[in-house]
Amino acid sequence: MDNPILSSINQTLFTVSRAIEAVPGSAIAINYIKNSYQNDPFRVVLEIGLAIFAVKYMLSKKYRIDQTQIPLTEKEIDELVAEWQPEPLTKPLNDFQRMELDSAQVITSAQGPRPVVQSTGSHLLNFASANYLDFISNKDIKDKAIKTLHNYGVGSCGPPGFYGTLDVHINLEKDIARFLGTESAIIYAQGFSTISSVMAAFSKRGDIIVVDDGCNFAIQKGTQISRSNIKWFKHNDMKDLERVLQTIQKESPPTKKRPLTRRFIVTEGLFQNYGDIAPLDKIMELKHKYKYRVILDESNSFGLLGKTGRGLTEVFNVSPKDVDMIVGSMANTLASAGGFCAGPKEVVDHQRLSGQAFVFSASIPAMLTVCASEAIRLLEAGQCEELLKSLRENTAAFLKVILTASQFIEVSSSPESPIIHLRFLQSRLAPLGVTTRDSETCLLQTVVDKVAIDGVLISRAKYVESQEMHLPRPSIRVSMCASHTPTEVEAAAQAIKTAFIQALS
CATH class of the missing domain: 3.90.1150.10 (Aspartate Aminotransferase, domain 1)
Structure with missing residues:
Protein backbone atom coordinates (compact mmCIF):
# COMPACT_ATOMS: atom_id res chain seq x y z
CA MET A 1 0.00 0.00 0.00
CA ASP A 2 1.37 3.39 -0.99
CA ASN A 3 2.45 5.78 1.72
CA PRO A 4 -0.28 8.49 1.96
CA ILE A 5 2.26 11.17 2.90
CA LEU A 6 4.42 10.52 -0.18
CA SER A 7 1.29 10.41 -2.32
CA SER A 8 0.21 13.79 -0.97
CA ILE A 9 3.68 15.30 -1.62
CA ASN A 10 3.77 13.88 -5.15
CA GLN A 11 0.31 15.22 -5.87
CA THR A 12 1.28 18.68 -4.58
CA LEU A 13 4.47 18.77 -6.62
CA PHE A 14 2.56 17.61 -9.69
CA THR A 15 -0.04 20.36 -9.21
CA VAL A 16 2.66 23.05 -8.75
CA SER A 17 4.54 21.72 -11.78
CA ARG A 18 1.46 21.92 -13.97
CA ALA A 19 0.75 25.45 -12.70
CA ILE A 20 4.31 26.60 -13.54
CA GLU A 21 4.13 24.96 -16.96
CA ALA A 22 0.94 26.88 -17.64
CA VAL A 23 2.87 30.19 -17.38
CA PRO A 24 3.96 31.36 -20.89
CA GLY A 25 7.71 30.86 -21.42
CA SER A 26 8.15 28.77 -18.28
CA ALA A 27 9.32 25.73 -20.24
CA ILE A 28 12.31 27.68 -21.56
CA ALA A 29 13.24 28.93 -18.07
CA ILE A 30 12.94 25.45 -16.54
CA ASN A 31 15.07 23.94 -19.27
CA TYR A 32 17.73 26.65 -18.75
CA ILE A 33 17.86 26.02 -14.98
CA LYS A 34 18.15 22.22 -15.45
CA ASN A 35 21.00 22.56 -17.92
CA SER A 36 22.80 25.10 -15.71
CA TYR A 37 22.75 22.85 -12.66
CA GLN A 38 23.74 19.76 -14.64
CA ASN A 39 26.71 21.49 -16.31
CA ASP A 40 27.88 23.47 -13.25
CA PRO A 41 27.32 21.72 -9.88
CA PHE A 42 29.48 24.31 -8.08
CA ARG A 43 26.93 26.94 -8.99
CA VAL A 44 24.26 24.99 -7.11
CA VAL A 45 26.36 24.90 -3.94
CA LEU A 46 27.19 28.63 -4.21
CA GLU A 47 23.60 29.75 -4.69
CA ILE A 48 22.34 27.55 -1.87
CA GLY A 49 24.98 29.08 0.41
CA LEU A 50 23.98 32.60 -0.60
CA ALA A 51 20.32 31.77 -0.02
CA ILE A 52 21.07 30.44 3.48
CA PHE A 53 23.15 33.54 4.30
CA ALA A 54 20.38 35.87 3.09
CA VAL A 55 17.77 34.11 5.21
CA LYS A 56 20.03 34.13 8.26
CA TYR A 57 20.82 37.84 7.78
CA MET A 58 17.15 38.76 7.49
CA LEU A 59 16.26 36.82 10.65
CA SER A 60 19.24 37.94 12.75
CA LYS A 61 18.80 40.45 15.56
CA LYS A 62 19.45 44.06 14.59
CA TYR A 63 21.67 46.30 16.72
CA ARG A 64 22.67 49.96 16.82
CA ILE A 65 26.11 51.36 17.55
CA ASP A 66 24.81 54.26 19.61
CA GLN A 67 23.37 51.82 22.17
CA THR A 68 26.90 51.39 23.53
CA GLN A 69 27.28 55.12 24.29
CA ILE A 70 27.81 56.02 27.91
CA PRO A 71 25.29 58.60 29.12
CA LEU A 72 26.85 61.78 30.57
CA THR A 73 25.49 64.05 33.23
CA GLU A 74 25.03 67.76 32.58
CA LYS A 75 28.01 68.49 34.83
CA GLU A 76 30.26 66.12 32.86
CA ILE A 77 29.15 67.69 29.58
CA ASP A 78 29.94 71.19 30.87
CA GLU A 79 33.37 70.06 32.05
CA LEU A 80 34.21 68.54 28.65
CA VAL A 81 33.07 71.68 26.86
CA ALA A 82 35.19 73.86 29.15
CA GLU A 83 38.27 71.69 28.54
CA TRP A 84 37.92 71.64 24.73
CA GLN A 85 40.42 73.73 22.79
CA PRO A 86 39.90 74.47 19.07
CA GLU A 87 42.62 73.86 16.49
CA PRO A 88 44.55 77.10 15.74
CA LEU A 89 43.52 78.85 12.51
CA THR A 90 47.15 79.09 11.44
CA LYS A 91 50.48 77.67 12.51
CA PRO A 92 52.73 79.87 14.65
CA LEU A 93 55.07 82.08 12.61
CA ASN A 94 58.45 80.56 11.99
CA ILE A 136 53.28 111.71 -6.42
CA SER A 137 55.25 114.97 -6.13
CA ASN A 138 53.67 116.75 -9.12
CA LYS A 139 52.33 120.14 -8.05
CA ASP A 140 49.55 120.30 -10.65
CA ILE A 141 48.21 116.93 -9.57
CA LYS A 142 48.35 117.86 -5.87
CA ASP A 143 46.53 121.14 -6.50
CA LYS A 144 43.80 119.29 -8.41
CA ALA A 145 43.53 116.78 -5.57
CA ILE A 146 43.05 119.48 -2.92
CA LYS A 147 40.43 121.27 -4.98
CA THR A 148 38.53 118.03 -5.66
CA LEU A 149 38.63 117.08 -1.98
CA HIS A 150 36.90 120.36 -1.10
CA ASN A 151 34.29 119.93 -3.84
CA TYR A 152 33.46 116.21 -3.57
CA GLY A 153 34.51 115.15 -0.09
CA VAL A 154 36.48 112.04 0.82
CA GLY A 155 34.80 108.90 -0.56
CA SER A 156 31.84 107.77 -2.66
CA CYS A 157 30.32 105.33 -0.13
CA GLY A 158 28.55 103.36 -2.82
CA PRO A 159 29.13 101.06 -5.81
CA PRO A 160 28.83 102.61 -9.28
CA GLY A 161 25.36 101.14 -9.85
CA PHE A 162 24.04 102.43 -6.52
CA TYR A 163 24.57 106.18 -6.78
CA GLY A 164 28.34 105.77 -6.52
CA THR A 165 29.05 107.05 -10.04
CA LEU A 166 30.34 110.64 -10.17
CA ASP A 167 30.85 112.81 -13.21
CA VAL A 168 34.62 112.65 -12.68
CA HIS A 169 34.43 108.86 -13.03
CA ILE A 170 32.84 109.22 -16.46
CA ASN A 171 35.46 111.79 -17.41
CA LEU A 172 38.32 109.48 -16.40
CA GLU A 173 36.90 106.61 -18.44
CA LYS A 174 36.77 108.87 -21.48
CA ASP A 175 40.34 110.04 -20.80
CA ILE A 176 41.66 106.48 -20.66
CA ALA A 177 39.85 105.42 -23.84
CA ARG A 178 41.07 108.50 -25.70
CA PHE A 179 44.65 108.12 -24.51
CA LEU A 180 44.87 104.44 -25.44
CA GLY A 181 42.88 104.76 -28.65
CA THR A 182 40.06 102.36 -27.75
CA GLU A 183 36.33 102.76 -28.16
CA SER A 184 35.48 102.75 -24.45
CA ALA A 185 36.85 102.11 -20.96
CA ILE A 186 35.66 101.24 -17.46
CA ILE A 187 37.36 101.95 -14.12
CA TYR A 188 37.54 99.74 -11.03
CA ALA A 189 38.18 100.75 -7.44
CA GLN A 190 40.91 98.14 -6.79
CA GLY A 191 43.80 97.50 -9.13
CA PHE A 192 44.40 93.90 -7.98
CA SER A 193 40.75 92.89 -8.48
CA THR A 194 40.47 94.35 -11.97
CA ILE A 195 42.04 91.61 -14.07
CA SER A 196 40.45 88.76 -12.11
CA SER A 197 37.02 90.40 -12.40
CA VAL A 198 37.47 90.99 -16.13
CA MET A 199 38.47 87.38 -16.80
CA ALA A 200 35.59 85.97 -14.77
CA ALA A 201 33.08 88.24 -16.53
CA PHE A 202 33.81 86.70 -19.94
CA SER A 203 35.28 83.23 -19.40
CA LYS A 204 33.19 80.52 -17.77
CA ARG A 205 33.35 76.80 -17.11
CA GLY A 206 34.33 74.97 -20.30
CA ASP A 207 36.04 77.96 -21.91
CA ILE A 208 39.80 77.91 -22.54
CA ILE A 209 42.36 80.40 -21.23
CA VAL A 210 45.99 80.14 -22.37
CA VAL A 211 48.26 81.97 -19.92
CA ASP A 212 51.94 82.84 -19.69
CA ASP A 213 53.29 81.02 -16.64
CA GLY A 214 55.22 84.15 -15.64
CA CYS A 215 52.06 86.19 -15.11
CA ASN A 216 51.41 87.99 -11.84
CA PHE A 217 49.36 86.73 -8.91
CA ALA A 218 46.25 88.75 -9.84
CA ILE A 219 46.04 86.97 -13.21
CA GLN A 220 46.52 83.61 -11.48
CA LYS A 221 43.57 84.40 -9.24
CA GLY A 222 41.54 85.34 -12.30
CA THR A 223 42.14 81.91 -13.81
CA GLN A 224 40.86 80.26 -10.63
CA ILE A 225 37.76 82.44 -10.36
CA SER A 226 36.82 81.86 -14.00
CA ARG A 227 36.72 78.04 -13.51
CA SER A 228 37.77 77.69 -17.15
CA ASN A 229 40.19 75.16 -18.63
CA ILE A 230 43.61 76.72 -18.08
CA LYS A 231 46.60 75.97 -20.28
CA TRP A 232 50.01 77.43 -19.38
CA PHE A 233 52.82 78.17 -21.80
CA LYS A 234 56.46 78.82 -20.91
CA HIS A 235 57.26 82.39 -20.03
CA ASN A 236 57.57 84.57 -23.16
CA ASP A 237 58.18 81.47 -25.30
CA MET A 238 56.21 81.93 -28.50
CA LYS A 239 57.13 78.49 -29.83
CA ASP A 240 55.67 76.92 -26.71
CA LEU A 241 52.58 79.14 -27.00
CA GLU A 242 51.97 77.89 -30.53
CA ARG A 243 52.55 74.32 -29.37
CA VAL A 244 49.83 74.75 -26.73
CA LEU A 245 47.43 76.30 -29.27
CA GLN A 246 48.07 73.44 -31.70
CA THR A 247 47.50 70.87 -28.96
CA ILE A 248 44.17 72.45 -28.06
CA GLN A 249 43.21 72.47 -31.74
CA LYS A 250 43.97 68.75 -32.07
CA GLU A 251 42.17 67.83 -28.84
CA SER A 252 38.98 69.62 -29.83
CA PRO A 253 38.59 69.62 -33.63
CA PRO A 254 35.71 71.75 -34.97
CA THR A 255 32.51 69.72 -35.23
CA LYS A 256 28.86 70.59 -35.32
CA LYS A 257 28.25 68.78 -32.03
CA ARG A 258 31.10 70.45 -30.16
CA PRO A 259 29.81 73.11 -27.73
CA LEU A 260 30.83 76.68 -28.50
CA THR A 261 33.70 77.82 -26.26
CA ARG A 262 35.42 81.15 -25.79
CA ARG A 263 39.20 81.11 -26.04
CA PHE A 264 41.62 83.66 -24.63
CA ILE A 265 45.34 84.34 -24.55
CA VAL A 266 46.27 86.25 -21.37
CA THR A 267 49.63 87.92 -20.85
CA GLU A 268 51.25 90.92 -19.20
CA GLY A 269 52.80 93.79 -21.13
CA LEU A 270 55.64 94.35 -18.68
CA PHE A 271 55.98 91.36 -16.37
CA GLN A 272 55.89 92.20 -12.70
CA ASN A 273 57.78 89.06 -11.66
CA TYR A 274 60.59 89.31 -14.22
CA GLY A 275 60.74 92.86 -15.60
CA ASP A 276 60.78 91.70 -19.23
CA ILE A 277 58.38 92.60 -22.05
CA ALA A 278 55.92 90.36 -23.90
CA PRO A 279 56.40 90.08 -27.69
CA LEU A 280 52.97 91.48 -28.51
CA ASP A 281 53.52 91.39 -32.28
CA LYS A 282 54.08 87.60 -32.20
CA ILE A 283 51.13 87.10 -29.85
CA MET A 284 48.83 89.02 -32.20
CA GLU A 285 49.96 86.85 -35.12
CA LEU A 286 49.01 83.72 -33.19
CA LYS A 287 45.75 85.31 -32.08
CA HIS A 288 44.65 85.78 -35.68
CA LYS A 289 46.03 82.43 -36.84
CA TYR A 290 44.23 80.33 -34.22
CA LYS A 291 41.21 82.63 -33.68
CA TYR A 292 41.71 83.62 -30.04
CA ARG A 293 40.91 86.75 -28.06
CA VAL A 294 43.73 88.58 -26.27
CA ILE A 295 43.58 90.07 -22.76
CA LEU A 296 46.64 92.26 -22.19
CA ASP A 297 47.53 93.36 -18.65
CA GLU A 298 49.34 96.71 -18.93
CA SER A 299 49.41 97.44 -15.20
CA ASN A 300 53.16 98.03 -15.23
CA SER A 301 53.63 99.25 -18.81
CA PHE A 302 50.79 101.77 -19.00
CA GLY A 303 52.24 105.30 -18.99
CA LEU A 304 55.81 103.99 -19.28
CA LEU A 305 56.51 102.06 -22.46
CA GLY A 306 56.30 103.56 -25.91
CA LYS A 307 57.31 107.01 -27.08
CA THR A 308 54.34 108.69 -25.36
CA GLY A 309 53.71 106.09 -22.65
CA ARG A 310 50.77 104.38 -24.35
CA GLY A 311 52.15 100.97 -23.59
CA LEU A 312 52.90 97.85 -25.54
CA THR A 313 50.60 98.64 -28.46
CA GLU A 314 52.71 101.73 -29.14
CA VAL A 315 55.98 99.83 -28.74
CA PHE A 316 55.03 97.18 -31.33
CA ASN A 317 52.88 99.46 -33.50
CA VAL A 318 49.78 97.33 -32.91
CA SER A 319 46.36 98.96 -33.15
CA PRO A 320 44.79 99.06 -29.67
CA LYS A 321 41.48 98.14 -31.28
CA ASP A 322 42.95 94.79 -32.34
CA VAL A 323 43.55 93.87 -28.70
CA ASP A 324 40.26 92.62 -27.29
CA MET A 325 40.81 93.95 -23.77
CA ILE A 326 43.58 96.15 -22.33
CA VAL A 327 43.64 96.00 -18.54
CA GLY A 328 45.76 98.22 -16.33
CA SER A 329 46.40 99.69 -12.91
CA MET A 330 46.17 103.36 -12.00
CA ALA A 331 48.10 102.80 -8.78
CA ASN A 332 51.50 102.66 -10.44
CA THR A 333 52.50 105.27 -13.02
CA LEU A 334 49.44 107.48 -12.48
CA ALA A 335 50.07 107.62 -8.71
CA SER A 336 46.37 107.11 -8.04
CA ALA A 337 44.40 103.95 -7.21
CA GLY A 338 42.18 101.39 -8.87
CA GLY A 339 42.32 99.82 -12.30
CA PHE A 340 40.71 99.99 -15.73
CA CYS A 341 39.71 97.88 -18.71
CA ALA A 342 39.65 99.41 -22.19
CA GLY A 343 38.14 97.89 -25.32
CA PRO A 344 35.00 97.79 -27.47
CA LYS A 345 31.86 99.40 -26.06
CA GLU A 346 29.96 96.12 -25.78
CA VAL A 347 32.84 94.60 -23.79
CA VAL A 348 32.84 97.56 -21.38
CA ASP A 349 29.05 97.65 -21.00
CA HIS A 350 28.99 93.93 -20.18
CA GLN A 351 31.37 94.56 -17.26
CA ARG A 352 29.06 97.22 -15.84
CA LEU A 353 26.53 94.42 -15.30
CA SER A 354 28.75 91.37 -14.74
CA GLY A 355 32.11 92.60 -13.43
CA GLN A 356 31.98 91.57 -9.79
CA ALA A 357 34.66 94.00 -8.58
CA PHE A 358 32.84 96.82 -10.39
CA VAL A 359 29.29 95.98 -9.32
CA PHE A 360 29.93 95.26 -5.65
CA SER A 361 32.77 97.62 -4.68
CA ALA A 362 32.43 101.26 -3.67
CA SER A 363 33.66 103.44 -6.51
CA ILE A 364 37.06 105.10 -6.42
CA PRO A 365 37.15 108.41 -4.45
CA ALA A 366 36.76 111.53 -6.57
CA MET A 367 40.11 112.95 -5.47
CA LEU A 368 42.05 109.94 -6.78
CA THR A 369 39.95 109.89 -9.94
CA VAL A 370 40.87 113.46 -10.78
CA CYS A 371 44.54 112.74 -10.00
CA ALA A 372 44.51 109.96 -12.62
CA SER A 373 42.81 112.22 -15.17
CA GLU A 374 45.35 114.96 -14.57
CA ALA A 375 48.25 112.50 -14.96
CA ILE A 376 46.82 111.35 -18.30
CA ARG A 377 46.44 114.98 -19.36
CA LEU A 378 50.13 115.54 -18.63
CA LEU A 379 51.05 112.48 -20.68
CA GLU A 380 48.85 113.57 -23.58
CA ALA A 381 50.14 117.14 -23.57
CA GLY A 382 53.71 115.96 -24.05
CA GLN A 383 54.77 117.42 -20.71
Missing part, protein backbone atom coordinates in the same frame (compact mmCIF):
# COMPACT_ATOMS: atom_id res chain seq x y z
CA ASP A 95 61.70 82.53 12.11
CA PHE A 96 61.60 83.27 8.38
CA GLN A 97 58.04 84.61 8.51
CA ARG A 98 58.86 86.72 11.56
CA MET A 99 61.84 88.16 9.69
CA GLU A 100 59.51 88.92 6.77
CA LEU A 101 57.30 91.07 9.01
CA ASP A 102 60.07 92.71 10.98
CA SER A 103 61.98 93.76 7.86
CA ALA A 104 59.14 95.91 6.49
CA GLN A 105 60.06 99.60 6.34
CA VAL A 106 57.62 102.30 7.52
CA ILE A 107 57.55 105.67 5.75
CA THR A 108 57.05 108.65 8.08
CA SER A 109 57.03 111.44 5.48
CA ALA A 110 55.44 112.16 2.13
CA GLN A 111 56.03 109.30 -0.28
CA GLY A 112 58.44 110.17 -3.07
CA PRO A 113 62.00 109.75 -4.39
CA ARG A 114 63.59 110.54 -1.01
CA PRO A 115 61.23 109.63 1.88
CA VAL A 116 62.03 109.42 5.59
CA VAL A 117 61.89 105.91 7.06
CA GLN A 118 61.02 105.11 10.65
CA SER A 119 63.89 102.70 11.31
CA THR A 120 66.62 105.32 10.77
CA GLY A 121 64.72 108.60 10.86
CA SER A 122 66.66 109.72 7.80
CA HIS A 123 65.98 110.21 4.09
CA LEU A 124 66.63 107.24 1.83
CA LEU A 125 66.77 107.11 -1.96
CA ASN A 126 63.58 105.30 -2.85
CA PHE A 127 64.08 102.51 -5.40
CA ALA A 128 61.22 100.38 -4.07
CA SER A 129 57.98 102.12 -5.07
CA ALA A 130 56.15 102.27 -8.42
CA ASN A 131 56.45 106.06 -8.54
CA TYR A 132 58.16 105.88 -11.94
CA LEU A 133 57.39 109.39 -13.21
CA ASP A 134 57.17 110.95 -9.74
CA PHE A 135 53.57 112.01 -10.21
CA CYS A 384 56.14 114.02 -19.66
CA GLU A 385 58.46 113.44 -22.59
CA GLU A 386 61.40 114.71 -20.54
CA LEU A 387 60.33 112.53 -17.60
CA LEU A 388 60.10 109.44 -19.82
CA LYS A 389 63.50 110.27 -21.31
CA SER A 390 64.99 110.74 -17.84
CA LEU A 391 63.48 107.46 -16.67
CA ARG A 392 65.06 105.56 -19.56
CA GLU A 393 68.41 107.23 -18.99
CA ASN A 394 68.31 106.37 -15.30
CA THR A 395 67.44 102.75 -16.13
CA ALA A 396 70.35 102.51 -18.57
CA ALA A 397 72.77 104.09 -16.08
CA PHE A 398 71.66 101.70 -13.33
CA LEU A 399 72.06 98.62 -15.53
CA LYS A 400 75.45 99.79 -16.76
CA VAL A 401 76.81 99.60 -13.22
CA ILE A 402 75.01 96.38 -12.26
CA LEU A 403 76.07 94.46 -15.35
CA THR A 404 79.73 94.96 -14.49
CA ALA A 405 79.07 92.34 -11.78
CA SER A 406 77.42 89.81 -14.10
CA GLN A 407 79.53 87.06 -12.53
CA PHE A 408 77.59 87.63 -9.28
CA ILE A 409 74.22 89.14 -10.30
CA GLU A 410 71.61 87.78 -12.71
CA VAL A 411 69.33 90.34 -14.41
CA SER A 412 66.11 89.07 -16.02
CA SER A 413 64.66 92.46 -17.02
CA SER A 414 64.50 94.02 -20.48
CA PRO A 415 66.87 96.98 -21.01
CA GLU A 416 63.97 99.44 -21.38
CA SER A 417 62.10 98.19 -18.31
CA PRO A 418 62.01 100.43 -15.20
CA ILE A 419 61.31 97.28 -13.18
CA ILE A 420 64.61 95.47 -12.64
CA HIS A 421 64.85 92.07 -10.95
CA LEU A 422 68.21 91.17 -9.45
CA ARG A 423 69.02 87.60 -8.44
CA PHE A 424 72.12 85.82 -7.25
CA LEU A 425 73.86 83.88 -9.99
CA GLN A 426 72.75 80.31 -9.33
CA SER A 427 76.24 78.81 -9.65
CA ARG A 428 77.50 81.08 -6.85
CA LEU A 429 75.03 79.83 -4.23
CA ALA A 430 75.86 76.12 -3.99
CA PRO A 431 79.47 76.62 -2.76
CA LEU A 432 78.08 78.74 0.09
CA GLY A 433 75.63 76.02 1.12
CA VAL A 434 72.65 78.09 0.02
CA THR A 435 70.43 75.32 -1.32
CA THR A 436 66.92 76.23 -0.16
CA ARG A 437 64.54 79.01 -1.08
CA ASP A 438 64.44 80.37 2.48
CA SER A 439 68.21 80.55 2.75
CA GLU A 440 68.45 82.37 -0.60
CA THR A 441 65.74 84.79 0.51
CA CYS A 442 67.56 85.49 3.78
CA LEU A 443 70.74 86.18 1.83
CA LEU A 444 68.85 88.70 -0.32
CA GLN A 445 67.54 90.34 2.85
CA THR A 446 71.10 90.94 3.98
CA VAL A 447 71.58 92.89 0.73
CA VAL A 448 68.45 94.96 1.44
CA ASP A 449 69.59 95.71 5.00
CA LYS A 450 73.14 96.59 3.95
CA VAL A 451 71.93 98.93 1.21
CA ALA A 452 69.55 100.68 3.65
CA ILE A 453 72.54 101.52 5.84
CA ASP A 454 74.11 103.09 2.75
CA GLY A 455 71.01 105.28 2.26
CA VAL A 456 69.14 103.33 -0.44
CA LEU A 457 65.65 101.86 -0.02
CA ILE A 458 65.02 98.65 -1.99
CA SER A 459 62.85 95.60 -1.40
CA ARG A 460 62.73 91.91 -2.11
CA ALA A 461 59.96 90.75 -4.44
CA LYS A 462 57.18 89.44 -2.18
CA TYR A 463 54.87 86.50 -2.97
CA VAL A 464 52.10 84.51 -1.30
CA GLU A 465 54.27 81.45 -1.75
CA SER A 466 51.70 78.85 -0.70
CA GLN A 467 49.31 80.05 -3.41
CA GLU A 468 51.61 80.94 -6.30
CA MET A 469 51.13 78.55 -9.23
CA HIS A 470 54.53 79.24 -10.77
CA LEU A 471 56.70 80.68 -8.02
CA PRO A 472 59.65 82.71 -9.37
CA ARG A 473 63.09 82.52 -7.83
CA PRO A 474 63.71 84.99 -4.97
CA SER A 475 64.84 88.38 -6.20
CA ILE A 476 65.24 92.03 -5.35
CA ARG A 477 62.88 94.19 -7.38
CA VAL A 478 64.28 97.64 -8.12
CA SER A 479 61.88 100.31 -9.38
CA MET A 480 63.43 103.26 -11.20
CA CYS A 481 62.24 106.86 -10.83
CA ALA A 482 62.61 109.72 -13.28
CA SER A 483 63.30 112.26 -10.52
CA HIS A 484 66.50 110.68 -9.29
CA THR A 485 69.65 112.37 -10.52
CA PRO A 486 72.28 110.43 -12.50
CA THR A 487 74.63 110.70 -9.51
CA GLU A 488 72.00 109.21 -7.17
CA VAL A 489 71.26 106.37 -9.60
CA GLU A 490 74.95 105.46 -10.00
CA ALA A 491 75.52 105.64 -6.25
CA ALA A 492 72.53 103.39 -5.56
CA ALA A 493 73.62 100.89 -8.22
CA GLN A 494 77.15 100.81 -6.83
CA ALA A 495 75.83 100.22 -3.29
CA ILE A 496 73.61 97.37 -4.47
CA LYS A 497 76.41 95.78 -6.51
CA THR A 498 78.79 95.93 -3.56
CA ALA A 499 76.18 94.42 -1.21
CA PHE A 500 75.59 91.51 -3.61
CA ILE A 501 79.30 90.78 -3.89
CA GLN A 502 79.79 90.98 -0.11
CA ALA A 503 76.82 88.66 0.51
CA LEU A 504 78.39 86.01 -1.73
CA SER A 505 81.82 86.33 -0.13
